[in-house]
Amino acid sequence: MSANLNTTHARLDLGALKTACAACNLREICLPAGLSPEEIDKLDHLVYVRRKIKRGDALYRAGTTFEAIYAVRSGFFKTRVTTQDGRDQVTGFSMAGEILGMDGISHDEYTCDAIALEDSEICTIPYSQLEKLSIEVPSLQRHFHKVMSREIVRENGVMMLLGVMRAEERLAAFLLNLSQRLSARGYSPLEFNLRMTREEIGSYLGMKLETVSRSFSKFQADGLIAVDQKYIRLQDIDGLREIYAHHTR
Amino acid sequence: MSANLNTTHARLDLGALKTACAACNLREICLPAGLSPEEIDKLDHLVYVRRKIKRGDALYRAGTTFEAIYAVRSGFFKTRVTTQDGRDQVTGFSMAGEILGMDGISHDEYTCDAIALEDSEICTIPYSQLEKLSIEVPSLQRHFHKVMSREIVRENGVMMLLGVMRAEERLAAFLLNLSQRLSARGYSPLEFNLRMTREEIGSYLGMKLETVSRSFSKFQADGLIAVDQKYIRLQDIDGLREIYAHHTR
DNA sequence: CGCCAGGTTGACACTTTTCAAGCCGCGTGG
DNA sequence: CCACGCGGCTTGAAAAGTGTCAACCTGGCG
Numbered sequence: 001m002s003a004n005l006n007t008t009h010a011r012l013d014l015g016a017l018k019t020a021c022a023a024c025n026l027r028e029i030c031l032p033a034g035l036s037p038e039e040i041d042k043l044d045h046l047v048y049v050r051r052k053i054k055r056g057d058a059l060y061r062a063g064t065t066f067e068a069i070y071a072v073r074s075g076f077f078k079t080r081v082t083t084q085d086g087r088d089q090v091t092g093f094s095m096a097g098e099i100l101g102m103d104g105i106s107h108d109e110y111t112c113d114a115i116a117l118e119d120s121e122i123c124t125i126p127y128s129q130l131e132k133l134s135i136e137v138p139s140l141q142r143h144f145h146k147v148m149s150r151e152i153v154r155e156n157g158v159m160m161l162l163g164v165m166r167a168e169e170r171l172a173a174f175l176l177n178l179s180q181r182l183s184a185r186g187y188s189p190l191e192f193n194l195r196m197t198r199e200e201i202g203s204y205l206g207m208k209l210e211t212v213s214r215s216f217s218k219f220q221a222d223g224l225i226a227v228d229q230k231y232i233r234l235q236d237i238d239g240l241r242e243i244y245a246h247h248t249r
Numbered sequence: 250m251s252a253n254l255n256t257t258h259a260r261l262d263l264g265a266l267k268t269a270c271a272a273c274n275l276r277e278i279c280l281p282a283g284l285s286p287e288e289i290d291k292l293d294h295l296v297y298v299r300r301k302i303k304r305g306d307a308l309y310r311a312g313t314t315f316e317a318i319y320a321v322r323s324g325f326f327k328t329r330v331t332t333q334d335g336r337d338q339v340t341g342f343s344m345a346g347e348i349l350g351m352d353g354i355s356h357d358e359y360t361c362d363a364i365a366l367e368d369s370e371i372c373t374i375p376y377s378q379l380e381k382l383s384i385e386v387p388s389l390q391r392h393f394h395k396v397m398s399r400e401i402v403r404e405n406g407v408m409m410l411l412g413v414m415r416a417e418e419r420l421a422a423f424l425l426n427l428s429q430r431l432s433a434r435g436y437s438p439l440e441f442n443l444r445m446t447r448e449e450i451g452s453y454l455g456m457k458l459e460t461v462s463r464s465f466s467k468f469q470a471d472g473l474i475a476v477d478q479k480y481i482r483l484q485d486i487d488g489l490r491e492i493y494a495h496h497t498r
Numbered sequence: 499c500g501c502c503a504g505g506t507t508g509a510c511a512c513t514t515t516t517c518a519a520g521c522c523g524c525g526t527g528g
Numbered sequence: 529c530c531a532c533g534c535g536g537c538t539t540g541a542a543a544a545g546t547g548t549c550a551a552c553c554t555g556g557c558g
Contacts, residue, residue: 081405084494089412091405103405105398112405131391135384142380148397149354155404156330156340156352156361162411163338163455167546198505206412208547213506229505229555245333416514447537457515462538478523478537 020044029097029184030071031125031140031147039137046129052121059100059114059122066104068126072096075120076195079103080203081112090204092154093117093178093196096185099147117195162206170205171215172244175225179234191233269293278346278433279320280374280389280396288386295378301370308349308363308371315353317375321345324369325444328352329452330361339453341403342366342427342445345434348396366444411455419454420464421493424474428483440482 021032022040032040050073053059059070059077072094079100082088091112094100104110105127134141161170183189194201198209198216205212219225224240226233234240270281271289281289299322302308308319308326321343328349331337340361343349353359354376383390410419432438443450447458447465454461468474473489475482483489
C-alpha cells in the first residue's frame with residue numbers, strides 16, 4: 001500500500017522529484033563532491049530519483065537484496081544492526097549529504113536497517129549504474145572510494161568511543177560530532193534539536209538510556225549545556241572538549 | 250637502516266619476492282577472488298611486490314601519506330588507533346589474504362597503525378594503479394568494493410560486540426571468529442596459538458587484560474576451552490556459541 | 499481529557515576496573 | 529649452562545561505574 005502510494009506520488013510530480021545534483025546545494029558535501037560540472041551532468045543522467053521516507057519508516061532493511069546506495073537529501077536516519085535475540089545496536093546517524101547502504105555491497109544484501117527519524121527525502125543511486133559510470137568518470141570512482149573509506153574511518157572512531165571511553169566522554173564526543181556536522185551544513189553548531197531518543201543515543205554509545213539522561217543532567221548542572229527535552233544548547237564547548245579529551249581511565 | 254636492509258634484500262632475490270597472484274594459494278580469499286585467469290594476469294602486471302615485516306614493526310603508521318593498500322601474504326597484524334593522550338584501541342586483527350590500509354583512502358593518509366604481531370609478508374598494491382586497472386577490469390572494481398564493504402560490515406559487528414555484549418560474550422565471539430577465519434584458511438578451527446597478548450585482546454574487545462584473563466579461566470573451568478598461555482583449544486564450540494548468543498543483559 | 503511514549507531521578511545490584519601480589523617462561527648475559 | 533630479569537599472565541580484594549528496577553513527571557496526540 002505504502003509502496004503504491006509512493007509510486008503514485010512519484011508519477012504525479014516526477015519533474016520535481018527528479019533530482020539535479022548540479023542544482024543541489026549539497027553537492028559539495030555529497031557524492032558529486034570534487035566532480036567537474038560536466039561530470040556532475042553525467043551523474044545527473046543516472047537514474048537518480050528522489051523519494052520520500054516517512055518518519056519511522058525504513059529506507060531499507062537487513063536481508064533485503066542490495067541494488068542501490070542512497071544519499072540523504074533532507075531529514076535524518078539511524079542505521080542499526082539486530083541480533084538473533086532481538087537486541088540491537090545503532091551503528092550511526094545520517095544527515096543531509098551523507099551516503100547510506102554501502103554495507104549492502106559485500107553480500108548483495110543490506111546487513112542493517114536504515115530508519116528515518118523524521119520525514120526525509122533520499123536520492124537513489126543504482127549501484128550497477130554507479131559502477132558503470134565509475135569506469136567512465138575516474139574522479140567519481142575515486143570519490144566513491146573516499147566515501148567508503150570515510151565510513152571505515154568513522155567506524156574506527158566509534159570503536160574507540162565504545163572501547164576506551166566512559167559514559168560522559170562518549171556523550172561529549174557525540175555532541176561535539178553532531179555540532180561539527182551540523183555546522184558543516186550551515187546550521188548553528190551551538191544549538192540544535194536532537195532527532196533521536198535517549199534510548200537511541202544510548203544504543204549508539206553503548207549505554208543505557210538512564211545513563212544518557214543522567215549524563216545530560218550532569219552536563220547541565222555543570223553549565224556545559226542547556227537541555228530542554230530534545231533541544232540542546234552547547235554553552236561551553238571547550239568544557240565539553242576537555243571532557244572528551246580526558247579519556248584517562 | 251632497516252629500510253636499507255630490506256632494499257638490499259629485495260634486490261637479491263627480486264624474482265622470488267615478486268608475487269604471482271596466479272600462483273598464490275590465497276587467490277580465492279584475497280583481492281583476486283572472482284577474477285578470471287586473464288584478469289588475474291593483469292593484476293600480476295601491477296607492481297605487486299612482496300615485502301617482509303618483522304614482528305613488532307609497523308607496515309604503516311597513522312599520518313603517513315597513503316599510497317598503497319596491502320594484502321597479508323603470511324603472518325598476522327593488528328591495527329590500532331590512538332588518541333591524543335596516548336590511549337589506544339585495537340580496531341582489528343588481520344591474517345593471510347586480508348586487505349589492510351583502506352582507511353587511508355579517505356584523506357590520503359593512514360588513520361591507524363598496522364603492526365605485525367609476528368614476522369609477516371605483505372603484497373603492496375599501489376592505489377593509483379589499482380584505480381587504473383579497476384577501469385579496465387570491472388570485476389576487479391566490483392570485488393574491491395566488496396572488500397571495502399566487508400570491512401564496513403565487520404566493523405558494524407565489532408560495534409555490536411562493544412555496544413551490547415558483556416565480557417564473556419565478547420570473548421566467546423572473538424574466539425569463534427578466529428576459529429572460523431583460521432578454518433577458512435585450512436587451519437584447525439579447534440586449536441590454535443594466539444598471536445596477540447591478553448592486553449591486545451582486551452583493547453580490541455573493550456575490556457581490561459585482567460578481565461580477559463579471568464574470562465579465559467572461567468571458560469576453562471567450565472570445560473569450554475583449554476588454555477595454555479597462547480595455545481587455545483576449543484573443547485565445546487556449541488557451549489561457546491551459546492554464551493555468544495546469550496546477549497540477554 | 500486522558501493516555502502513553504519518552505524522559506528524569508533515586509536506590510540498589512552487579513559487572514568490570516583498579517590495585518596489588520605473585521607466578522611462569524623465555525631470552526640474555528655472566 | 530645456569531641465574532637473572534622482565535614481559536606477560538593469573539588471581540584476589542576492594543572500588544568505581546554503569547545497569548536495573550521502580551516511581552514519577554511531562555508533553556503531545558488521539
